[in-house]
Amino acid sequence: MKKELAHEYITLIPNLFGSFSELNKNATELSHMQNHVIEYLFMNKRAFNLKEISTGLDIAKQQLTNVVSALEVQGYLVKKPDPKDKRAVLIALTPKGKEVQEKKWAEIYNRFSQNLTKLNEEEQRDLQFALHKVNVLLTKMEG
Amino acid sequence: MKKELAHEYITLIPNLFGSFSELNKNATELSHMQNHVIEYLFMNKRAFNLKEISTGLDIAKQQLTNVVSALEVQGYLVKKPDPKDKRAVLIALTPKGKEVQEKKWAEIYNRFSQNLTKLNEEEQRDLQFALHKVNVLLTKMEG
DNA sequence: TTATTTAGTAATTATAATTTTACTAAATAT
DNA sequence: ATATTTAGTAAAATTATAATTACTAAATAA
Numbered sequence: 564m565k566k567e568l569a570h571e572y573i574t575l576i577p578n579l580f581g582s583f584s585e586l587n588k589n590a591t592e593l594s595h596m597q598n599h600v601i602e603y604l605f606m607n608k609r610a611f612n613l614k615e616i617s618t619g620l621d622i623a624k625q626q627l628t629n630v631v632s633a634l635e636v637q638g639y640l641v642k643k644p645d646p647k648d649k650r651a652v653l654i655a656l657t658p659k660g661k662e663v664q665e666k667k668w669a670e671i672y673n674r675f676s677q678n679l680t681k682l683n684e685e686e687q688r689d690l691q692f693a694l695h696k697v698n699v700l701l702t703k704m705e706g
Numbered sequence: 707m708k709k710e711l712a713h714e715y716i717t718l719i720p721n722l723f724g725s726f727s728e729l730n731k732n733a734t735e736l737s738h739m740q741n742h743v744i745e746y747l748f749m750n751k752r753a754f755n756l757k758e759i760s761t762g763l764d765i766a767k768q769q770l771t772n773v774v775s776a777l778e779v780q781g782y783l784v785k786k787p788d789p790k791d792k793r794a795v796l797i798a799l800t801p802k803g804k805e806v807q808e809k810k811w812a813e814i815y816n817r818f819s820q821n822l823t824k825l826n827e828e829e830q831r832d833l834q835f836a837l838h839k840v841n842v843l844l845t846k847m848e849g
Numbered sequence: 850t851t852a853t854t855t856a857g858t859a860a861t862t863a864t865a866a867t868t869t870t871a872c873t874a875a876a877t878a879t
Numbered sequence: 880a881t882a883t884t885t886a887g888t889a890a891a892a893t894t895a896t897a898a899t900t901a902c903t904a905a906a907t908a909a
Contacts, residue, residue: 571837694714
C-alpha cells in the first residue's frame with residue numbers, strides 16, 4: 564500500500580515538470596545561478612545565511628560570494644548581519660527581488676487557469692479538494 | 707473559485723521543490739546540461755529529436771549538438787534517423803541512460819517513504835487518494 | 850584557556866554553458 | 880520550379896560555473 568502511495572508521489576513530479584521548468588525561462592537579466600538563489604529565497608519566504616543557501620541548493624559557498632554580491636549590487640537582495648551569529652550574514656529579497664519572482668509565478672498561474680477550462684465543474688471541485696489535501700499532508704510530512 | 711484552485715496549484719510547486727532539486731545532486735559523471743537532457747527524455751518516456759529537446763528545455767539547438775554527442779559517446783543515449791523526416795534525428799535513452807535516472811528517482815522514493823511515517827493510517831489513505839486524483843486530473847488538463 | 854569548527858571572503862584555474870555566425874540538406878510554401 | 884523555412888552541425892569567442900586552496904573572525908568543544 565505504501566508502495567502505491569510513493570508511486571503516486573513519483574508520478575506527480577513529472578506532472579509538474581512543465582510548470583517547473585517554465586520558471587526559469589525568459590530570465591533576461593539574471594544568470595542561472597542568480598535565478599536559483601532568488602527563487603530559493605522566494606520559495607522559502609524567509610532570510611537565509613550563505614551557508615544555508617549553499618546547503619539548500621547544493622553549491623559551494625565560495626560560489627555564492629560572487630553570485631550574491633552581484634545580486635546585491637543589482638538591488639535584488641540585501642545583506643544584514645545576523646544578530647544571533649556575528650560571523651553570519653542574513654540575505655533577504657528586496658521588493659525588486661520579490662517582484663521578479665512573482666512575475667514568473669504569474670505566468671504559471673495564467674497558464675494553469677487557461678488549461679482549467681478542459682475540466683468540467685465537478686472535476687474542478689475535485690481537483691481543488693485533492694490539491695488542498697496534498698498540500699496539507701505534504702506540509703505535515705516535512706514538519 | 708478558480709482563483710483558489712490556481713492558488714493551490716501554485717502552493718504545490720514549492721512543496722515538491724525539495725524532491726525536485728534533489729534530483730540533480732550527486733550527479734557525478736555528468737554535467738548539468740547532460741543531466742537535464744537525459745532527465746527530460748526519461749520523464750517524457752519517448753524519443754525526441756534535437757529541436758524538440760531544444761524547445762522543451764529552452765536551450766539553443768547548437769548547444770545540444772555537443773551535449774548529445776558526448777552522451778552518445780558515453781553510452782547514455784542513441785541517435786537514429788527519423789523515418790518521417792530525413793533531416794531529423796531521434797534521440798532515445800539506452801538502458802544505461804535509464805538506469806542512471808531510475809537510481810536518482812529511487813532516492814526520492816525512499817525519502818518519501820521514510821517521511822510517510824509521520825502520517826497516520828487515515829492520513830496516508832487520504833494522501834494516496836488525493837495524489838491519485840491530482841495526477842489523473844492534471845494529465846487530463848494537459849491532454 | 851586552547852584547540853577545533855564554522856561562516857564568510859578571495860583569488861586562481863579548469864571546465865562548462867551561452868552566443869554568434871555560418872553552413873548543408875531536407876521540407877514546405879508560393 | 881523557385882524561394883523560404885526548418886533540423887542539424889560546426890567553430891570561435893564570451894561568459895558562467897566549478898573546484899581548489901587559503902585566509903579571517905567568530906563560535907564551540909576539549
